[in-house]
Amino acid sequence: MERSTREAMERVNRSRYKLTRQRSKIIETLVATAGEHLSAEEIYGLVTLEAPDIGLATVYRTLDLLVTLGIIEKTDFGDGRARYELASPGDDHRHHHLICSGCGIITEVKDDLLDDLESTLEREYDFCITDHRLEFYGRCASCRSD
Ligand SMILES: [Zn+2]
Ligand SMILES: [Zn+2]
Ligand SMILES: [Zn+2]
Incomplete structure (x- = not known):
């Protein structure tokens, strides 16, 4: 198992x-x-x-x-x-996705590049961020080559 x-x-x-x-x-x-x-x-x-x-x-x-x-x-x-x-497992942060509007393929984004953005928002708005959700929509490489 x-x-x-x-x-x-x-x-x-x-x-x-x-x-x-x-x-x-x-x-x-x-x-x-x-x-x-x-x-x-x-x-x-x-x-x-x-x-x-x-x-x-x-x-x-x-x-x-x-x-x-x-x-x-x-x-x-x-x-x-x-x-x-x-x-x-062991991570309460959801990963991010790239979603192709051509074929519908969903790619997982392994890196989280939002730490700097979160720090900026926390500082500017005095808000304690615990999580975020984000999906990116667009077209994948093979759909663009059609
Ligand atoms: Zn595609
Ligand atoms: Zn996923
Ligand atoms: Zn994230």
């Missing part, structure tokens, strides 16, 4: 919720598709390949629960469907 699967399962076990077979299956699917940003329907499609008895409503409920427990993150990239991915 992958480390991130085990960590996610331990977090459910430490909560007041039980680690049911359905919840384990959905966590495993999200670990296996790390780096993709799947919708609930796409997750449902993958989960039911191995566990055909899991219903779409259960998938929705489980995703909501995993978001509440901080195990996964839910992001709206502006295409009208929420996307889900594992939260980065």
Whole structure:
């Protein structure tokens, strides 16, 4: 079992919720598709390949629960469907995304270049910043070459 699967399962076990077979299956699917940003329907499609008895409503409920427990993150990239991915363990900062309006590919930005901006805002507005969210929209290299 992958480390991130085990960590996610331990977090459910430490909560007041039980680690049911359905919840384990959905966590495993999200670990296996790390780096993709799947919708609930796409997750449902993958989960039911191995566990055909899991219903779409259960998938929705489980995703909501995993978001509440901080195990996964839910992001709206502006295409009208929420996307889900594992939260980065030990880091409550969400990473940033580049979203191509041509093909829809989502690239994760590994560096956070906003520390200076945050310090400036904190100083100028006397505001203590704890987090930020940021998505960039544009066109990827292969869409621009068409
Ligand atoms: Zn593109
Ligand atoms: Zn992401
Ligand atoms: Zn950031």
